[in-house]
Amino acid sequence: MTTAQDLRIGDAAAVLGIEAHVLRHWESVGLLRPPRTPSGHRVYDSNTLDYARLIRTLQRSGLSLEQIRELGMSPCDTRTLLIEAKRREIQAHMALLEATDGFLAHLTTCSHPVVADCPECSGFTRRNDPPYLDGPRRH
Template identity: 60%
Template sequence: MPDPGTTALKIGDAAALLGVEAHVLRHWEAMGLLHPARSPSGHRCYDRQALDRARMIRTLQRTGMSLSRIRELGESGRAARRALISAEREQVRRRIELFRATDRFLAHIAECRHPIIAECPDCAGFVAEHGGVAASTLRERAVH
């Protein structure tokens, strides 16, 4: 594989370096997220800047950010970008709290003494709060 620091990479080499499939890079380009240069024959050429941008896209995706939100972030001015990032950080904090609550729930059900977990007030309360199901509905289903 050519050195990405000195040579523009073809799409297959860039995809391999980034750990994605080539169609992912094409999709990001179609969405306006990536703008790779083109060779005289029309092939995509990924230079260091394009690779860095692709890495940023992957990193933002891993945080849970949608591609449309990533595009919006890239197109925004500084003030709008700060507001978008603030909103995304709030979403991350909510997901973290949900993961913590889920961990507590799993720890509880591992030790739960109720013969039918759905009849346990703690289990039913968690599901009602985080699962979008009313506790009475959960009890009716009597999941074992």
């Protein structure tokens, strides 16, 4: 039974700020299970919308759909390990962003014409595998 607050897929997508095909994809990979009307139309109630908002936020935060699905399907102990690992990754990324922000702030006042002439610039650029870099280097 649908209520006046239940939305069809197009309206739900508009409320969420995404395309309807994204909601269909999330359903096809097992992340969303919107209830259906007797005629088969998807309806998005407040719980389904909240879950879709959670998926969107986690995805924007860097989790893959597979990671999100794994979080939802894993036993509590496994879920805790997954969350702790992702939090470490996020903290490492935040440290990199903070270091880069500091470097960029320094560049606004740096008077050295060559990076190697500036102790702060060369210190930032010469770091080998700083602890805040997680994963392979990108060139």
